[in-house]
Amino acid sequence: MAVKFFGQFLVEKGIVSRDGLLKAIELQEQKNLKLGEMALAMGYVTQKDIDRAHNAQLSKDMKLGDLLVEMGILTIERLGVVIARQKETHLYIGEALVLVGALTSAQLRQYLEEFKADQARYVTDRIELPAGVPNSRIWEMTADLTYKMITRVLDIQFRAEKCRSVASLDANFMMAAMDLSGDVQARYLISVSQGLQKRVARAILREESVENEPTEVLEDTVMEFVNVVCGNVAAKASQMGAIIDINPPVAIHPPATGLPVPEGHTALCFPIHVGEGEKMELILLIRR
């Protein structure tokens, strides 16, 4: 039901053992050279160059390849050649599983098809964002995955309104927020009306009625929904080559006047129309 990678899919289904997967990962770690190792193997840089670049990385938040180019150690053309070589020689987990004897070639083909079918529901649909938003591909995927999780996890039918930039956040019954860090710096928020909070709670708790549930539990279900979406966003982002770390979610009770957008942030609002009298929004506060 969640965003997965192939090795995980196989272990979860009991097709490959935990030890078999670990052996295959170990083989991948031996065979798949990191950028610096590949550049070294191709004779484009020396170990001393790599050490200098690693030292420079302590004070500069840059990827090794970009830093090697900036320091004049590697040309941009050669960096392209190194990356292309890395891709050509990359040993994929499926191939590694076959090599360590955890899977046959025929099984690999069969389960790869099953895996693709399982994950097809998480292929990102196009979502239009205002121009100039940094890391727009990540945020398009985030909004799309949120919509898919509203349908699949909460079983709520809705109509998504076009995303817009906003100068302040509207008031609502409650918000659940999660801070995202790593290759992006942002806060993910879901804002819900009281009725929607109960619908979220019914879906998360798998209960017919939540009328007697304490406020703490009702709020926790919205935070858990945010946790589930953001964890899957991090998984999808890792497939796109970006690292996203998540932090524990928090509940926010916005005042009737709404909330200001923090300085230095772009606020994207994705209104989600669920029905008369109910209000739901996805908000992304993205650090510029």
Added chain:
Amino acid sequence: MKSILVVDDSLSVARQLEKIINESGEFTCIGHAKNGAEAIKMNHTDNPDIICMDMNMPGMDGLTALRSLVVLDKEVKVVMVTSLGGVGDKFTEALKLGAKNVISKPFEPDNVLQILRQL
């Protein structure tokens, strides 16, 4: 019947897992810890057969707790239950640290039970 300790800061996830575990007729949930530190204490006092533990928790997180648990108790069987299961690095780190498996959120009850039965 195998005993299971649930470790998650989320009350709703603890409720979900407890329901799945207790309604299975094969397992029984013997408690709920809200973070890694509580899990280590409860593993010592309650000695569960299996621990189902979240990764992303305030205080001591799941991977830090897992590191300690496998050192303190050689027989411990930990399954991570996390929304980060699909992040390859996190999944691999959990297995390398000694987790028996990783269940991704959102999960289906059948999937949870199938993995618990493998232990």
